[in-house]
Amino acid sequence: MNNPSACLSDKPEHGVRHDWSRDQVRAIFALPFNELLFQAQTIHRQYFDPSAVQVSTLLSIKTGGCPEDCKYCPQSVHYETELEPEQLMDIDAVVEAARRARQAGASRFCMGAAWRNPKGKNFERVLEMVGRVQAEGLETCATLGMLDADQAVALKEAGLDYYNHNLDTSPEFYADIITTRTYDDRLDTLTHVREAGINVCCGGIVGMGEGREDRVSLLCELANLPEHPGSVPINQLVRVEGTPLDEQTDIDAIEFVRTIATARILMPQSYVRLSAGRTGMSDEMQALCFHAGANSIFYGEKLLTTGNPDTAADDALFAKLGLHPA
Numbered sequence: 458m459n460n461p462s463a464c465l466s467d468k469p470e471h472g473v474r475h476d477w478s479r480d481q482v483r484a485i486f487a488l489p490f491n492e493l494l495f496q497a498q499t500i501h502r503q504y505f506d507p508s509a510v511q512v513s514t515l516l517s518i519k520t521g522g523c524p525e526d527c528k529y530c531p532q533s534v535h536y537e538t539e540l541e542p543e544q545l546m547d548i549d550a551v552v553e554a555a556r557r558a559r560q561a562g563a564s565r566f567c568m569g570a571a572w573r574n575p576k577g578k579n580f581e582r583v584l585e586m587v588g589r590v591q592a593e594g595l596e597t598c599a600t601l602g603m604l605d606a607d608q609a610v611a612l613k614e615a616g617l618d619y620y621n622h623n624l625d626t627s628p629e630f631y632a633d634i635i636t637t638r639t640y641d642d643r644l645d646t647l648t649h650v651r652e653a654g655i656n657v658c659c660g661g662i663v664g665m666g667e668g669r670e671d672r673v674s675l676l677c678e679l680a681n682l683p684e685h686p687g688s689v690p691i692n693q694l695v696r697v698e699g700t701p702l703d704e705q706t707d708i709d710a711i712e713f714v715r716t717i718a719t720a721r722i723l724m725p726q727s728y729v730r731l732s733a734g735r736t737g738m739s740d741e742m743q744a745l746c747f748h749a750g751a752n753s754i755f756y757g758e759k760l761l762t763t764g765n766p767d768t769a770a771d772d773a774l775f776a777k778l779g780l781h782p783a
């Protein structure tokens with residue numbers, strides 16, 4: 458097995474690589490914790506202000522009733538959860554929510570829809586929303602499911618800055634979690650987004666019962682994409698009653714921090730987002746995640762359908778840690 462310290466120090470700039478071997482990633486992931494955090498923090502400082510954290514706000518513009526069977530998701534029609542499905546929101550209401558998010562300090566507004574893929578009139582409405590949200594002075598992001606090449610170009614022309622589409626987990630574990638679309642479908646959407654000139658936001662979920670090797674494999678897939686995603690959301694599973702992963706045990710906190718640190722080392726110029734799951738994390742755990750190179754969060758009391766820390770709690774955490782919005 459390669460010595461990861463050697464593989465890093467061979468490249469003094471650490472560089473942006475797309476040829477990580479599984480052995481290298483596995484070895485970085487397994488470094489002694491202090492060594493791992495030191496390397497992650499050192500690389501982080503080459504590209505970013507270590508006290509700056511990018512702040513995004515999410516809004517579910519179309520909730521529930523999704524035909525896909527993602528086992529973690531409260532919005533799938535395959536599972537009985539307490540969620541009330543809702544039609545695509547009114548454009549003015551979305552713009553109003555974006556305005557409030559900007560006033561509260563968010564720099565990016567992410568619109569999420571529980572679709573397999575966007576279609577027809579609904580897609581036209583989303584295009585209009587994107588333009589109107591951009592006009593409010595926010596970076597725009599959307600996550601609408603699979604896109605074809607023409608849809609990606611249309612979103613770019615409408616003013617979309619980022620598209621979120623996650624690989625979710627390793628190719629090996631994927632079929633245990635989703636059967637209604639393939640890993641390759643996801644990679645195809647990412648290609649369309651990238652080729653349209655939209656920044657890719659792509660990451661995954663940990664704590665779904667996968668093993669360390671799956672986390673290594675997911676990070677390897679992300680880091681070996683033709684371009685590193687501009688944003689890499691690392692979600693901790695939010696367990697929702699009625700979904701098949703409801704009873705899943707929490708991932709160990711140190712293992713979660715290792716995932717963040719490894720993402721930072723592999724993708725040095727990307728924003729690594731400490732995404733879903735923060736309500737269950739202590740301030741100390743989040744501080745370790747920031748130290749490991751996380752530099753983006755979702756801010757606002759709701760993610761899409763589940764909770765996120767109160768803004769007052771996040772403001773207090775930022776003050777305590779001397780962090781400021783990027």
Ligand code: SAM
Nearest residue numbers: 529530570571572600601602623692694695733
């Ligand atoms: N329907 C679109 C799709 O799946 O591409 C967009 C919305 S979907 C909710 C966006 C992402 O949210 C998923 O890919 C998944 O990574 C994340 N997600 C959904 N439910 C989650 C949960 N319970 N815990 C953590 N992350 C979750």
Ligand code: DTB
Nearest residue numbers: 569600690732733760761762763
């Ligand atoms: C991502 O990676 N995490 C966000 C965003 N992309 C769209 C979604 C998290 C959803 C958590 C469950 C929910 O609130 O429905």
Ligand code: SF4
Nearest residue numbers: 523525527530533571
């Ligand atoms: Fe649908 Fe997205 Fe939820 Fe999967 S993650 S069930 S595609 S809303």
